[in-house]
Amino acid sequence: MLELNFTPFPVLSTERLILRRFTFDDAPRLFELRKDPVIMQYISRPLTKTIDDAINLIKVINELLSGNNGITWCITLKGDHECIGSIGFWRIEKENYRAEIGYLLNPAYQGMGIMQEAIETIINYGFGPMRLHSIQANVSPGNLASIKLLQKNSFVKEGHFKENHFFNGVFEDTIVYTLLTKN
Numbered sequence: 001m002l003e004l005n006f007t008p009f010p011v012l013s014t015e016r017l018i019l020r021r022f023t024f025d026d027a028p029r030l031f032e033l034r035k036d037p038v039i040m041q042y043i044s045r046p047l048t049k050t051i052d053d054a055i056n057l058i059k060v061i062n063e064l065l066s067g068n069n070g071i072t073w074c075i076t077l078k079g080d081h082e083c084i085g086s087i088g089f090w091r092i093e094k095e096n097y098r099a100e101i102g103y104l105l106n107p108a109y110q111g112m113g114i115m116q117e118a119i120e121t122i123i124n125y126g127f128g129p130m131r132l133h134s135i136q137a138n139v140s141p142g143n144l145a146s147i148k149l150l151q152k153n154s155f156v157k158e159g160h161f162k163e164n165h166f167f168n169g170v171f172e173d174t175i176v177y178t179l180l181t182k183n
């Protein structure tokens with residue numbers, strides 16, 4: 001069984017980014033991101049309606065973290081504390097050394113290679129210190145940006161599940177992409 005310990009929080013840095021822990025100060029930015037139906041178009045989670053929804057999301061992130069059951073990084077640009085996105089392993093199957101990855105970026109910063117920098121860093125963390133064996137990504141078939149990002153990082157399409165997910169009154173398809181460790 002995989003044993004995880006996210007204390008102290010692993011702050012990660014890339015050429016342009018600092019990936020740090022979420023705090024309640026990030027609630028207004030997280031609220032802006034998660035209330036936007038365009039950003040959330042392919043993420044089957046309820047939109048945040050109030051700042052309290054964002055505070056509750058940060059509570060959930062911190063509970064998963066303190067229980068060593070999930071880890072989510074807040075994406076910031078070096079030299080600027082402001083949260084511009086998130087990335088993390090939010091669902092972990094310790095018995096299978098496997099985790100599901102999720103990510104989201106403010107559109108003002110999309111198309112600049114930022115998520116590419118973030119994802120390769122947390123893949124290295126996942127297969128390195130975290131000792132994962134595989135990383136799963138569940139993607140909506142229409143989410144071309146996310147599919148491109150995953151393919152670029154050698155994720156392999158393993159299955160297309162038809163109407164397996166019921167959200168907002170609709171049965172949605174899911175494509176599962178997976179990356180196995182090289183270790």
Ligand SMILES: CC(C)(COP(=O)(O)OP(=O)(O)OC[C@H]1O[C@@H](n2cnc3c(N)ncnc32)[C@H](O)[C@@H]1OP(=O)(O)O)[C@@H](O)C(=O)NCCC(=O)NCCS
Nearest residue numbers: 039042103104105110111112113114115116145146148149
């Ligand atoms: C998916 C997402 C994180 C990509 O972030 P990003 O920082 O814009 O991506 P990058 O700039 O690092 O691009 C990575 C690759 O994807 C490609 N890409 C990015 N956006 C694209 C788009 N809209 N259409 C096609 N390809 C796209 C880039 O061209 C790049 O490949 P390349 O280097 O071969 O050209 C971003 O679009 C997003 O936050 N979407 C909304 C939330 C979401 O859907 N999350 C995923 C849920 S599964």
